[in-house]
Amino acid sequence: MKKIAVFPGSFDPITVGHVDLVRRAAPLFDKVIVAIGVNSQKKYLLSLEDRLDLLESVFKKDKNVEIGHYEKLTARYCQKVGAEFLIRGLRNASDFDYEKTISQMNSVLADGLESVFLIATPKYSHISSTLVREIVKGGGDVSPFVPKAIAKKLSKMKF
Numbered sequence: 001m002k003k004i005a006v007f008p009g010s011f012d013p014i015t016v017g018h019v020d021l022v023r024r025a026a027p028l029f030d031k032v033i034v035a036i037g038v039n040s041q042k043k044y045l046l047s048l049e050d051r052l053d054l055l056e057s058v059f060k061k062d063k064n065v066e067i068g069h070y071e072k073l074t075a076r077y078c079q080k081v082g083a084e085f086l087i088r089g090l091r092n093a094s095d096f097d098y099e100k101t102i103s104q105m106n107s108v109l110a111d112g113l114e115s116v117f118l119i120a121t122p123k124y125s126h127i128s129s130t131l132v133r134e135i136v137k138g139g140g141d142v143s144p145f146v147p148k149a150i151a152k153k154l155s156k157m158k159f
């Protein structure tokens with residue numbers, strides 16, 4: 001049986017911290033699906049189409065990385081794509097507190113779904129999509145925090 005893992009998130013936008021995590025997780029599994037979880041109540045900076053395109057372009061050379069998206073429950077999506085593992089990143093204690101409960105509930109929702117946590121690489125652990133969005137809205141330069149293609153796209157957009 002193939003070892004498939006889902007790395008879920010909003011990726012609004014994807015940062016170098018996310019990319020680092022995916023590239024560290026990829027050798028551990030046969031396939032890693034980077035999946036955008038869509039919450040219809042939430043307002044995003046980038047459209048789903050833009051986020052999907054950007055993820056595709058960032059990971060086009062990463063052989064066992066695929067891109068997906070889903071609505072509603074992450075656990076349900078994992079079952080649908082045959083993933084037994086969920087990847088999450090831990091930057092600090094608040095990530096841990098938040099992730100711990102979700103992981104315990106997910107393993108009940110999708111029987112045996114195993115969450116795998118990777119500790120953020122120190123040089124990226126201060127980076128969050130939330131702060132990148134604030135910098136974008138304030139007209140600042142986000143190039144140290146996001147892949148090149150994303151910085152280019154964001155610099156051309158009006159917010």
Ligand code: ADP
Nearest residue numbers: 008009010011017018088089120124125127129
């Ligand atoms: P969400 O919308 O679920 O908060 P994000 O897109 O912000 O999702 O992040 C998805 C996952 O990536 C989370 O597990 C988060 O902890 C992790 N992550 C975000 N930024 C970093 C980073 N700089 N280094 C490592 N992991 C990160």
